[in-house]
Amino acid sequence: MQVIQWLNENNELPVEITIAQGLPKGDKLDLVLQKGTELGASAFIPLMTDRAVVKWDKRKADKKIQRFKKIVKEASEQSHRNRIPEILDTISLKELIKLGQSYDVKFFPYEEEAKVEKFQSFSTIVKELRSGQRVLTCIGPEGGFTTDEAELLKKNGFQPVRLGPRILRTETAPLYVLASISYQFEELGCR
Template identity: 55%
Template sequence: MQRYFIDNQESQEHFTISGDDSHHIVRVMRMKSGDEIICVTPNGRSAVCQIEEITDEMVVANVVKWEEETRELPVHVVIASGLPKGDKLELIIQKGTELGACEFVPFTASRSIVKWDSKKAGKKVERWQKIAKEAAEQSHRNIVPSVKEPVSLKQLIKLADEYTYKLIAYEEEARAGEASVLSATLSKMEKDESLLIVFGPEGGLTAEEVTLLSENGFLACGLGPRILRTETAPLYALSAVSYHFELLR
């Protein structure tokens, strides 16, 4: 059943859908009155709804039943990615959303090949957020992860005060055979606590960046014995979190 995130909730009995989602329902999915969809509120509640009315500008759907099940991870995982080149960040956002990330924070790292253009920031972040929304709909999430505008490493460190645990995925730790920090961190985490994990761009983080992060409460960890690409490492970490909290228990 097709899923739509609704920006506002005016009633417990029905939803009014407009804009791109209305166009998708009518023009892409070719739905009609009587068809059912799932509507998700801004606070993460979802309801099976039946389309009641279709106009040129909106779709009105009546609530059939509210769902109790949630498909969210029991902990909040934030992915901080050193700006990679090409469309790698789009892949991280899309697949990371499918795997349960709640937020993405790109940052400019010393080895980032891409130079952030603040003049194009609005359109770029808007596209990233759209990718997250579409991936959340496809994977039947209850929330759409937020995507931040890229920050500096120092700004990232300031933002990190908001999170319960802070890790650095560092390839040198993987080479050294470190295998306990991520596991130990997940074992300590309680429901609704948050975990920020920092990943470097192509070429990884510099020793100076790792030192600065470590001095500000981050722990360096390995992600298994193999060296992973910048777009693979966040997906590995999210899969490990899902296994620990959703499959192992």
């Protein structure tokens, strides 16, 4: 067999988006991983938060991470991605804050932003994104972030944002974020 022509297709988003997902119940994380991969996420971080109902021990977490890697590999193949998103080990919010220092843009959808008249719109962040930036979004579990967690995130450079006037489920929010960023860059042709 002989290579006739190398294809230089790039099916990746022009920004690198990591989804830190508060641990949800059931198979919701599987959905986030599969659909998030299809929508262009670069990496996923399972996140332990105060309101997370789910608690994983080390042995259970290792087994789940292996299954998650299989999910993103298959979703990458199906959606013709050039790369397979990374799955990091489960971390705490404090560990995420430390990791967040290496990102250009950090934000978290916060349901309290949907309830106030003056709010930080997600669209403002999306419009300011530039190709090549590293983006970290932190998604709360069912029940959202506690007030203390939200304050900790804010103090460490994470911007609270509103994702429209409705409160989204934990598995819907990251897909909304990814689809919005994809639309801005890939369909509107921005930056």
